[in-house]
Amino acid sequence: MPDTTDRRILRHLMADPDAPATELAERAGLTTASLWRRLEKLRAQGVLKAIEQSIDWRALGWEVEVSLRFTLDKTDPRAFDEFIAAARKVPEVTEIQTFLGSVDLRLSVIARDMSHWQRIYRDSILTLPHVSDSDALMLVSTIKNSTEVAL
Template sequence: MPDTTDRRILRQLLADPGAPNSVLADRAGVTSASLWRRVERMREAGVISAIQSRIDWRALGWEVEVSLRFTLDKTNPRALDEFIAAAREVPEVTEIQTFLGSVDLRLSVIARDMAHWQEIYRDRILTLPHVSDSDALMLISTIKDSAELAL
């Protein structure tokens, strides 16, 4: 279980994951060597799985984001596996999630513009197997996007 110092380090990593270790250590009130040891220990314990870069797709010209919810035809016992395998082949799918309840899966899809979205939808999404129902939600704005919790 992370102690108070580990939680300070985690807060700094969440706030600025690209900061150099020396800066993170200073902000967390530890030495660089201590920061490194603690981060490595938390990685080994599975507390930290990765330190990632986040790409702003809109800045690269991908203007359309759509969340698609699917309910699958469950008469085929392989429906979920076959759907996921096919969805993984769609390059514009950035996230696949499964759920319990009336919705089985959610895909996050990005497109350069509406014409590109229509092409993706017509040629790749409508051809996904075992779909009994779907719903599309187009992203207008992101109000909060954070993995932070009080540490």
């Protein structure tokens, strides 16, 4: 389990993931070498998986983001596997999640504009197998988007 110093490092890393190691070490009250050793230990423990760059799809001209919720017809035991395999082939699907409850899966889909969204929906989404019900939520704005948690 991470100790107090590890949690301090993680808090600073969450707050500013692009901070140079020397700056992060200074904020955490460590030498750069000590910081690197602790980061390696956190990676080895599986606490720190990766430092990722995220893409702002809107800055690249992808203006439409839709969250699709699906309930599957589970009379076929292969329903989940076949649905997921088909959804993975849709290039505009950026995320696939499974759930327990009334909704079985959620897909995040991006499109350049409404015309593009209509083509994706008609040609790719409506052809996904084993769907008994679906619901679409179009993103209007993001109020909060954070990966930070209290440590």
